[in-house]
Amino acid sequence: MSVLTLDDALAAPAQHRVLTGDRPTGALHLGHYLGTLRSRVLLQDAGVRTFLVIADHQVVTDRDTTAGIADNVHEVLLDYLAVGLDGPRTTIFTHSAVAAIGQLMLPFLSLVTDAELRRNPTVKAELAATAGRPMSALLLTYPVHQAADILFAHATLVPVGRDQLPHLELTRTVARRFTRRYGALFDEPAALLSDAPTVLGTDGTKMSKTRGNVVALRDDEDTTAAVIRSAVTDGERHITYEPERRPEVANLLLIAALLLDRAPEVVADEIGAGGAGRLKAVVTEAVNEHLRPVRARRRAFAADPAHVAGVLADGNAVAAGVADATLEQVRAAMGMAYGV
Numbered sequence: 001m002s003v004l005t006l007d008d009a010l011a012a013p014a015q016h017r018v019l020t021g022d023r024p025t026g027a028l029h030l031g032h033y034l035g036t037l038r039s040r041v042l043l044q045d046a047g048v049r050t051f052l053v054i055a056d057h058q059v060v061t062d063r064d065t066t067a068g069i070a071d072n073v074h075e076v077l078l079d080y081l082a083v084g085l086d087g088p089r090t091t092i093f094t095h096s097a098v099a100a101i102g103q104l105m106l107p108f109l110s111l112v113t114d115a116e117l118r119r120n121p122t123v124k125a126e127l128a129a130t131a132g133r134p135m136s137a138l139l140l141t142y143p144v145h146q147a148a149d150i151l152f153a154h155a156t157l158v159p160v161g162r163d164q165l166p167h168l169e170l171t172r173t174v175a176r177r178f179t180r181r182y183g184a185l186f187d188e189p190a191a192l193l194s195d196a197p198t199v200l201g202t203d204g205t206k207m208s209k210t211r212g213n214v215v216a217l218r219d220d221e222d223t224t225a226a227v228i229r230s231a232v233t234d235g236e237r238h239i240t241y242e243p244e245r246r247p248e249v250a251n252l253l254l255i256a257a258l259l260l261d262r263a264p265e266v267v268a269d270e271i272g273a274g275g276a277g278r279l280k281a282v283v284t285e286a287v288n289e290h291l292r293p294v295r296a297r298r299r300a301f302a303a304d305p306a307h308v309a310g311v312l313a314d315g316n317a318v319a320a321g322v323a324d325a326t327l328e329q330v331r332a333a334m335g336m337a338y339g340v
Ligand code: ATP
Pocket: 021, 022, 023, 024, 025, 031, 032, 034, 035, 036, 159, 160, 161, 162, 163, 164, 196, 197, 198, 199, 200, 206, 207, 208, 209, 210, 211
């Protein structure tokens, strides 16, 4: 697996093309912010061509309803705009508006085996989080759908959290096998991991919209304080930064450190005997301070829904054009450029 850091990517912005995205299963949280959103903004600002998919077809991988999906798409758009991603520079689109992605998935499905799909650890973890649901065929195959997302855009770099690495490996496999069968068309993209590849939620597992353990970017300051106060820590009074032995405490220290732009060990030393109570107060203040301008921008965009809808409409049109062109290339490579 090829994994780059943000510094690697920013050293040569013109060489990269980015695709990444989020499921519209709820508003975005601190895991998204520290895991990928901050990197996306810096890449966009450095002039890297960036595509963002609001992965609406992936909502039904592990649930039976699309209730509330339009609101969730709107909330994710507000989060993007609030953190500094913007319409003209970044192409923001939904799966449902780019039909060619679904068509690309068909030849890509022929390039992987069911055994490869079944041993994907992230798919297994996501299934386990659904409390006994059977595996839907879409859940099993969504990493291939994700390969279609990444490869239609000819992306070379995919900023993601650590849970996405198995999927990216599969995309690389699809690109490689496509090349072997039909000729060179797709690069094998690299992952971009941040300094916080897995932010934990209040229960000590991965912060995740579906697990209800999140600090949402849109939360108000009192809610943020209450959520952070409820986070599990451990029985040791003295605060130290030991990610392996004390993951929950280390997670809180890392959140504060990244937002304050300091080393987590230094933040730990300052808190020391202050214990978990002091640690949570420091994290709360760091989060609320850092997000204050983000939340203010979010409120301003929320008051202008026509602008928000326009960003998506424009992005959908651009993405659909790029995807159609890639589909033409695929048809030609496969010898299927007849009747079009
Ligand atoms: P859901 O529970 O609906 O799956 P989620 O919170 O896991 O939602 P996704 O939309 O699945 O969010 O993930 C979008 C992107 O954010 C992915 O690149 C993922 O790796 C990253 N990400 C999500 N949660 C975290 C986290 N806790 N820490 C770091 N990165 C994260």
